Amino acid sequence: MNRVFLALGTNMGDRSKNLLTVREALPPEVRVLAASPVYETPPWGFTDQPTFLNQILEAQTDLTPQELLIYLKRLEVELGRTPSFRYGPRLIDLDILFFNDLVIQSDLLEIPHPKIAERAFVLVPLADLAPDFVHPALGLTIEQLKDAVDTSEITMYYD
Secondary structure, eight states: OEEEEEEEEEOSSSHHHHHHHHHHHSTTTEEEEEEOOOEEEOOSSSOSSOOEEEEEEEEEESSOHHHHHHHHHHHHHHTTOOOOOTTOOOSOEEEEEEETTOOEEOSSOEESOTTGGGOHHHHHHHHHHOTTOBOTTTOOBHHHHHHTSOOTTOEEOOO
16 A cells, blocks of 8 residues: 655635545545644636646555556546646645655656655645645655745635
8 A cells, every 4th residue: 555645736716625526536536544633725827817726635545656557647637637738727636645665757747746855835734734744855844844935825624
């Protein structure tokens, strides 16, 4: 059984419902063990778009990293994600942050997610679930990484 951390993001439609729909659609291939609180966050990359809701899940899966990537990308499409430009608005975005303590770099897949250390919208909810988890490539805990970024615009979301 593999331990994974997944990032969920949405800024289109009924954002709360989008996150719930994803959590309900993941099993049986991905079994959610814990979910962070939901945070409202400013857009990253392309800023002229609505704010996001972000959440992190800790989960288990028997899938390989490549199988999990394929599964999540297929699930995004099934849930209504349509092609857009990089960092543009999206109905749902699913990313693999960590897969056990593996470090994978290929043309199709990078684990840990390559931009974790830059993204407060990932680090804040991830620190709620696993503050002492050590980033396998950087050797720092999630709490240490979170303390190194500006979290001032990340707010807990109350539906």
